[in-house]
Every structure is written in C-alpha cells, then in structure tokens.
Amino acid sequence: MTQNATKTITVLGATGSVGLSTLDLVRRAPEEFRVVALTANSRVQELAALAKEFRPAVAVIGRQDKYPELKDALAGTGIECAAGDEALACAAAMTADIVMAAIVGAAGLAPTLAAVRTGTTVALANKECLVCAGDLMMQEVSKHGARLLPVDSEHNAIFQVFDVNHTNTVKRLVLTASGGPFLRRNSATFSTIKPSEAVAHPNWDMGAKISVDSATMMNKGLEVIEAFHLFPVEKDQIDILIHPQSVIHSMVEYIDGSTLAQLGSPDMRVPIASCLAWPDRMQTPARRLDLAAIGSLTFERPDYEKFKCMALAKAALNIGGAAPAVLNAANEVAVAAFLSEQIAFTDIPEIVEQTLHKCDMKEPHSLPNVIEIDVEARRVAVSQIAQLK
Ligand code: NAD
Ligand code: MG
Secondary structure (H helix, E strand, C coil): CCCCCCEEEEEECCCCHHHHHHHHHHHHCCCCEEEEEEEECCCHHHHHHHHHHHCCCEEEECCHHHHHHHHHHCCCCCCEEEECHHHHHHHHCCCCCEEEECCCCHHHHHHHHHHHCCCCEEEECCHHHHHHHHHHHHHHHHHHCCEEEECCHHHHHHHHHCCHHHHHHEEEEEEEECCCCCCCCCHHHHHHCCHHHHCCCCCCCCCHHHHHHHHHCHHHHHHHHHHHHHCCCCHHHEEEEECCCCCEEEEEEECCCCEEEEECCCCCHHHHHHHHHCCCCCCCCCCCCCHHHHCCCCCECCCCCCCHHHHHHHHHHHHCCCHHHHHHHHHHHHHHHHHCCCCCCCHHHHHHHHHHHHCCCCCCCCHHHHHHHHHHHHHHHHHHHHHHC
16 A cells, blocks of 8 residues: 555454455454454364454454364463454454455355445455345444455446446446356366366355356346446346356446456455455555466357356345345355265255245345245255255
C-alpha cells in the first residue's frame, strides 16, 4: 500500500486455504496490518502456531472439545482463548478495519453476519453465506453501512471493472470457469471418480470442499448466485464461459459493446490483496502474467448436461425462496459424503436434486429461519444418501 496507516484485521477461517493466503500477505507487510482475532474449527495446533506468530488479542476454536488443547498451547502468551459458535461470532464482531470471512460452508453465515452488523469492511470469501441467505445478508449490509469486498476471484474481477456509477450501462456479467479437472473426461466414467482425483484442481490450490465443487462445477453455479447478490444485475444477465487457463478471472460487458476484464495468474493472493488494500493496492508475490509465454487463451460454452450441478444451481436461483439454501445444504452433505467415500461422484447432483424436490421452498424471513431450512435440508439429504445403499 502506498499509505502507511496500520489496518486492523480479523481472519475467520485462518487455517484454511484463503485464511493462510491472507496471513501470508499480512506476514509480508507487518507494518501495514495488526491482527485482532484468528479463528479455526478443529486444527488447534495450526491455530496456536498462527496466534503465536501474529499475536492477535483472541484466538477462537469452533469445536468446544478442543478448548483445553488451545488453552494449553497458548498458555503464557497473553492471547485470550475461546471456543464454540458464540465465541466465533464474538470474535467476528470485535472492532477491526477489515474482517476476512473465510470459513467454508453455511457454518460461516452467523460469524460473517456478526461482522457485517458492526458496519465494518468484510472481505467475503465465504460464498455459501450469500447462497443461503443472500437477500438477508445484503439487507444487513445496507442497514449497518458495512462494505462487502468480494474475495472470490471472479467476483473480485467483476468488482474491479464494474462501473458502479453507471450500472444501467452494464449489459451482462461473464463469469469465467476453468471447467475443473474433469472438463475433458468422458462423463460415462464419472461414477468411478475418486476423491483424490476430484480435489486435484488443474489451476487453483484450494480447500477440499470448494475443490470438489469445482470438479462438479457446482462452484460456478454457486458463483452465479453469489454474483446475483453482489451486483445490481438481473438473473439472466449472468453468463458462464469456460476458459481453461484461468487467466481472465471474469468480465463485464457494457451496452456499447465494450467488454472489460481483469487478468492475472491464478493465485488467490491477488484478489485477497485487492480486498486488503482497497481502495489502494499492495505488493504480492504472485507470479506476473506472461501472456507471450501462455501464448493463447481459449474459451468454450459450458455443458449443463455433463455438469448437472451447474444447472441445478441456476434452477435454484430462478426458483428463489429457500431453494438456494436447500441446494447449498444438500451439496455440503453430498460433498462430505463423497469425500468420505460413502457416495459416488455422480450421486452428488442426484442428492442435491432429490433434496430440492423434497424440501419446502418458502422464502426465509430471518437468520434463524435460514438455519432451520439448512438443518432440515441436511436431514433430507442424509436420508436420501441412506436410501442409495
Ligand atoms: P478450507 O477448507 O481450506 O478452510 C476453511 C476454514 O474454515 C478453516 O480455517 C476451518 O477451520 C474453518 N471452518 C470449517 N468449518 C468450520 C466451522 N464449522 N466453524 C468454524 N470454522 C470452520 O476452505 P477454503 O478453500 O479456504 O475456502 C473458504 C471459503 O472461501 C469457502 O467458502 C470457499 O468457497 C471460498 N473460496 C475459496 C477459494 C480458494 O481458493 N480456496 C477461492 C474462492 C472462494
Ligand atoms: Mg471462484
């Protein structure tokens, strides 16, 4: 950053892929950031090591049973320790200039909302919270004067090239998608895909859940829903374009035929840095883009038959009401079951579709109501999995 004012930062999901990339940038700019709170779910030793390095006021572990281990690990450091859901929300609500919301899944909803309600700047990686409670979340953002900065690379790209002062000149958003590891694989063999193959993304190094979502392309469907909530466009103004090199991170097309894009090497530290330094910019160690070495960029249309999850997510957005929350919950259950080898890769869209058919689609009216919908959809998804056997 060009200015030298220290920013205070909280990282929710500090031990994850986005959390660690965020802290890597903080580590490289020690004068520019001071860490307020760090949270994790179960990896106590990793959290404790990060806390010792970054010296937050508070370290919180989601799992209550891990509290003694955390307290032990941080004994004598003066860092306050806490555990459980309430403690996560309290950490999220501590005064900080920026809160990085990088918990995976609907578990991130309550802490992210707690941060939003302080009216601060929230760097949002946790796309699932917009998928399951987008309207409520955006209402809270405007009610509390908070600012959401999109971390997801596509949304960050759009944020960088979206003309907020002339929104009526935007014709459409083009979300680029690498296509994941199975873009070229014959779908007849999809049922034999192993978790280790699904988490091996060709371009990005990410957590297990989002890697599987990229393999099923549910991730791109979730991102369409995310984009719908983040930007003032209609549902039919958001398109998906396959771009296997992941160099163009997304585009905005304007009414005059101009299309603006953001490009960069596939390294999450670029969009994260854009949020951390916003509205300024900061240095990152990301590999510079060498377009001559890359040679060519290619594009193709998405295949909704082959990647049914993408179609299901778009359908859930069009149905509206509780459908996106149900879709998200069923997907989280199905992905976890796939990762633990209880179901096949091809069962993921089946479980999501059956759960969508069986759940009530009434619009959630409050956060507790979203959580009820989420819990019920998970119950239905689990029962659908049981019936597969
Ligand atoms: P990850 O699995 O690597 O890390 C998740 C983090 O969340 C961990 O710190 C974990 O401790 C914490 N967590 C998990 N369950 C929790 C719970 N129940 N309560 C509290 N904390 C919990 O995930 P990730 O890849 O870093 O992704 C994080 C979020 O960012 C996801 O929503 C993902 O979709 C989004 N995202 C990630 C990337 C990426 O490159 N990894 C890119 C774009 C968007
Ligand atoms: Mg993305």
